[in-house]
Amino acid sequence: MTAAADPRPLLDQLVREQSGQLVATLTRLLGAAQLDLVHDCVQDALLQALRVWSFEGVPTRPAAWLAQVAKHRALDHLRRARMLAAKAPELERWAQRSAAAKRLEPAAADGAPADDVLHLMLLCCHPALSEESRVALTLKCAGGLEVDAIARAFLVDERAIEQRLVRAKRTLREVNVPFALPTGDELRLRLDALLDVIYLLFNEGYSATRGEELSRADLVREALRLGALLADHPATTAPRVHALQALMLLQAARLPATPDDAGELRMLAEQPRKEFDATARARGFWHLARAATGDELTRFHLEAGIAALHAGAPTHAATDWTRIVWHYDRLLESNASPIHELHRAIALGNARGPAAALAALAPLSVEARLARHPTLPAARAEFLARLERREEAAAALAEAIALATNGAQRRWLAQRRAALLGAPRG
Amino acid sequence: MAKFMVLLTDDPSYWAKMTPAQMQEVIKQYVAWSMQMHATKRIKAGHKLVDEGGKRMQKVRGKVKVTDGPFAESHEVIGGFYVVEADGYDHCLELLAGHPHLAHGQRIDVRAIEEMGGRRRRAKP
Numbered sequence: 106m107t108a109a110a111d112p113r114p115l116l117d118q119l120v121r122e123q124s125g126q127l128v129a130t131l132t133r134l135l136g137a138a139q140l141d142l143v144h145d146c147v148q149d150a151l152l153q154a155l156r157v158w159s160f161e162g163v164p165t166r167p168a169a170w171l172a173q174v175a176k177h178r179a180l181d182h183l184r185r186a187r188m189l190a191a192k193a194p195e196l197e198r199w200a201q202r203s204a205a206a207k208r209l210e211p212a213a214a215d216g217a218p219a220d221d222v223l224h225l226m227l228l229c230c231h232p233a234l235s236e237e238s239r240v241a242l243t244l245k246c247a248g249g250l251e252v253d254a255i256a257r258a259f260l261v262d263e264r265a266i267e268q269r270l271v272r273a274k275r276t277l278r279e280v281n282v283p284f285a286l287p288t289g290d291e292l293r294l295r296l297d298a299l300l301d302v303i304y305l306l307f308n309e310g311y312s313a314t315r316g317e318e319l320s321r322a323d324l325v326r327e328a329l330r331l332g333a334l335l336a337d338h339p340a341t342t343a344p345r346v347h348a349l350q351a352l353m354l355l356q357a358a359r360l361p362a363t364p365d366d367a368g369e370l371r372m373l374a375e376q377p378r379k380e381f382d383a384t385a386r387a388r389g390f391w392h393l394a395r396a397a398t399g400d401e402l403t404r405f406h407l408e409a410g411i412a413a414l415h416a417g418a419p420t421h422a423a424t425d426w427t428r429i430v431w432h433y434d435r436l437l438e439s440n441a442s443p444i445h446e447l448h449r450a451i452a453l454g455n456a457r458g459p460a461a462a463l464a465a466l467a468p469l470s471v472e473a474r475l476a477r478h479p480t481l482p483a484a485r486a487e488f489l490a491r492l493e494r495r496e497e498a499a500a501a502l503a504e505a506i507a508l509a510t511n512g513a514q515r516r517w518l519a520q521r522r523a524a525l526l527g528a529p530r531g
Numbered sequence: 532m533a534k535f536m537v538l539l540t541d542d543p544s545y546w547a548k549m550t551p552a553q554m555q556e557v558i559k560q561y562v563a564w565s566m567q568m569h570a571t572k573r574i575k576a577g578h579k580l581v582d583e584g585g586k587r588m589q590k591v592r593g594k595v596k597v598t599d600g601p602f603a604e605s606h607e608v609i610g611g612f613y614v615v616e617a618d619g620y621d622h623c624l625e626l627l628a629g630h631p632h633l634a635h636g637q638r639i640d641v642r643a644i645e646e647m648g649g650r651r652r653r654a655k656p
Contacts, residue, residue: 112566116559148551152558159561160577160611162569251552 116163117323122330123168124151124249127175129221132246134195135179137228138278140246142182150175172199222247223338224286226331229273230298233280238273241266243302248327286340296341300349300405303328303335307353311360325357336392348396348405354389355412358382374421386416407436426456443472451484459488479508483518490525499525532616534575534644535623539632541610543582560631568615573626579611607638614644 124147131143154171164170176196183196229243244250252270256263287295310324332350335341362380393413396406411432418424433449436442446469454462466485475481486501502522509515546554568574587598601608617623623641632639 111563112570113559113563116563116566120555120559148555152551152555155555155558155562157579159558159565160579160613162565162574162577163562251555253552 119167120151121249123171125222125247127171128246129225131179132225133221133284134199137282137284140274146175146178146182149178219334223334224284226299227287227295228282228284230295230302231282232294233276234273238269239298240302240305241269242273245270303331304349311356329353344396344399344401345403345405347392348403348409351389351392351396352405352409352412354385354392355416358385358389358416404436404440407432426452430456443469443474447481454488459491462488477508479505495525533619535615535617536642536644537613537615538640539610540638541608542606543608564630573615575614575616577613580609
């Protein structure tokens, strides 16, 4: 038989997007205090839809189909909770709109759905919630990620995520947050928190901290989708939003070049530029241009600038390392981060030679936040090797191997060490 | 080409043990299978049947007797069916071999549909 392409990734994406959309719309209709009820309805609707689709196939307009099912679920739940009179008319109007949208071209459907998801994300980033709750809630509500996926992404057990979600929902109920677009300072604050959440999500996907896989494409895609939503929406579009989107796209452009043919890690220096994703890079530069329209210079601007210098360089050697060092200096002025210090030292080594790098790396070895970071000894090894101090370099690599938590990274380091010691490559 | 009636028999207790999230993952496998079969136009029809609330009719001593069922407690419920088009029994079974229903220990019954009107009357064995 001739098998069609595996539809799983598309299906996963559909379910995630639709679930985020449904949670957003139902939260608008039922109120932020009803998030539990909303999640139950969406869960039920998805399950019922999937069971029908496993026989009938996926309909051409799954969104309208799901909206109908979710409406019926919500009405069932409301009937039981005796809240029917107050909310039913609104639900009715929504379901009719969805049914009407079924007959219209997608572009002609009203713009409310994107608004709902946006409001929901900003709700999830309410200042009354802890940062970890914000992340979990945003991923669960707007990202449509299940508890086990969130737990996997952040390496905590499912019960901990479950508890964070319960706490977060309770807080939202207690604070009684309205489901509406905040304004002024409140909007700025929540948008900043949301940008942090999205970048966290992106980073988790971009370099899976643990496990054997190098990156989690689904998390990267989700971060890019949510970022695009913010960049496109008139209420939230801002230079720093474009800067974050540029940063993520320019970094994601490198993903296809990261694994070598054996699926193993390949460091930036070894990545063939021609394998970069040209579309993602072009879109990254487009957002970068829009990021430069205001007078704000956020860390996203500077990090996007660095990513652009990498993505735009014809080869690793021809990278403008001096400008990269300049960007790190600006970043460090506003935010003293040992990770940035580390990357600055590496850029400095490429700009001014291994001795400069080793001098800049030396004071970082006492930094507690880098104590468990394999990149520090790996960088030291790299520059020691360039000075032909092979044995010291091999010792530093051994340190890095001991610290590496990602399987692919560990194998790359071991290979590098073997090559350095003149042993045959494994 | 011959058509086949494909019946998916469920043991409801198997599903009752799963959390909704697990069930969603499993059912996505089903949907992925049906998407592929629909894409290659192998499935001519397919419907999920409502789990509960079925009726059974039988004439008992000259009168039609109606009983309720199946129930979720029963060991076997027909969860749904497809009409699959294939070259013959072997081909049909081959198409179904990858169905996740089997991977989850459930049963599939396949019957050839009798066709009339000048076409081959019986599917190749």
